[in-house]
Amino acid sequence: MNKINVAIIGVGSFTKALVEGVAFYTKHPKENRGLINPKIGNYRIQDINFVAAFDVDERKVNKKLHEAISAKPNVTLKICDPLKYDAVVHRGPTLDGIIDQMRKSFVHESNAPVVDIVNILKKSKADIVVNFVPSGGEQATYVYAEAALEAHCSFINCIPTPLATIPEWRKKFTNNGLVLLGDDIKSQLGATMLNRFLLELLKMRGINVSKSEQENRGGNADHFNLLYRAKSKEKSKREALTHFLEKGDAEPSVKFFYTGKPSGHKLVNIKIEGEIFGRVPISIISVIEDEISINGAGVVVDAIRIAKLLVNRGKQKDTWKVCSFLMKAPPKQMSDSQANAEFRKFLLSL
Ligand SMILES: NC(=O)c1ccc[n+]([C@@H]2O[C@H](COP(=O)([O-])OP(=O)(O)OC[C@H]3O[C@@H](n4cnc5c(N)ncnc54)[C@H](O)[C@@H]3O)[C@@H](O)[C@H]2O)c1
Structure with a gap:
């Protein structure tokens, strides 16, 4: 070969x-x-x-x-x-x-x-x-x-x-x-994928989404660049998420932060909120720590x-x-x- x-x-x-x-x-x-x-x-x-x-x-x-x-x-x-x-x-x-x-x-x-x-x-x-x-x-x-x-x-x-x-x-x-x-x-297992799985899970279980927030924190050049040029990245990530949502669900928010400390380490916080039976609130908080590249x-x-x-x-x-x-x-x-x-x-x- x-x-x-x-x-x-x-x-x-x-x-x-x-x-x-x-x-x-x-x-x-x-x-x-x-x-x-x-x-x-x-x-x-x-x-x-x-x-x-x-x-x-x-x-x-x-x-x-x-x-x-x-x-x-x-x-x-x-x-x-x-x-x-x-x-x-x-x-x-x-x-x-x-x-x-x-x-x-x-x-x-x-x-x-x-x-x-x-x-x-x-x-x-x-x-x-x-x-x-x-x-x-x-x-x-x-x-x-x-x-x-x-x-x-x-x-x-x-x-x-x-x-x-x-x-x-x-x-x-x-x-x-x-x-x-x-x-x-x-990524092999990144923020978008986990966020999508969680949203898909909520939809599968009949739960409306009242909040979907994803925060990405990193210290490499890409994260610095994203402070100024996140438009296409946010669009790509948001569209990957909205695919699962229905009318009435909250728009997902995706944010990027630059830590100022040179590192390949990335910290992702995902927070999703919704309403279960009887319109009682439920929330899921997930964290990923990885080497982004x-x-x-x-x-x-x-x-x-x-x-x-x-x-x-x-x-x-x-x-x-x-x-x-x-x-x-x-x-x-x-x-x-x-x-x-x-x-x-x-x-x-x-
Ligand atoms: N998991 C990930 O890290 C991931 C996932 C998806 C997409 N991406 C994208 O991959 C890209 C690369 O990420 P990175 O962390 O290596 O970024 P980086 O900033 O470390 O590297 C970019 C390199 O491109 C060079 N460069 C700039 N303009 C150039 C040009 N016109 N021609 C040739 N080289 C040029 C820079 O000098 C730099 O060496 C970014 O756009 C990032 O958003 C990364």
Whole structure:
């Protein structure tokens, strides 16, 4: 089985978690704990091969990928030493990737000349491009997605900028024999999923929802960025929740807070209130503590392998069947249980 050649856009904390996670399962090939799917088709985690990367920060540009992932301000709990790759981090176009507030404290913009993305993707023989630019980077996402198309690469949009939810974009990829997976990658077990399960449970038990509040607190660059650019993220998270609600239920609220302490640790508080029999109140309070980037990387390793398999098997038109399992804002919303069942059924049919 051939390797899956992956190019990364945005060498931030998420990429650090992904590269270290791939190293962990490659060094421990018999270890399946922590994986949602040890195998997808015949692909295992160790078949993921990083061949190129793009960033705009001088502390990362022109470094080898396995070195750049440890540059500041990246912050996650270290899983293990990364594997060594020849892949270099190239200077990508900045566009709307960074906001002014980030320039001062989080991103030191590189003076290096911007590279030809298409040329590098072609030379590196990338099969798949994975987008990890900061939330709100719309122009950047669209420019990289166009470049991926031109270089004949599939594209995984891990950020909430609408791309895979736009039918024209999906068609562009499918018509070229490629796949576009998106938008906004789910965590292996994150706030949206738990919040959705709780709301679904209330609805299943005939309970109206009078309050649904989700607070996300973190100290990494993504949480700082979200202070200023949470619009698309909040929309993606809120829409994932409203899917379960009925007329008369309270609108869910989703908030982000930046702790000011550099850390990959995230604290989520979810509070749901409703009325049971006799209109008597009930409330549920849940807390998740996790390493946010690592939680997301556990799903990206599945997205990469399924994207390659869809192309190998000529099933590009079936991409929507797997997006609901992988993404918070897929072309077709469904409950996590339905999405899981659809995903498993599809894998068996391949
Ligand atoms: N579990 C999760 O962490 C999770 C889940 C869903 C979505 N996301 C999204 O994934 C993205 C990445 O998260 P992160 O924690 O790694 O963020 P991060 O801020 O640590 O990393 C973003 C990287 O992108 C680089 N960048 C900025 N503009 C660029 C451009 N134009 N071209 C190339 N690189 C550029 C930055 O220099 C930085 O290295 C965010 O948009 C986040 O919202 C994360």
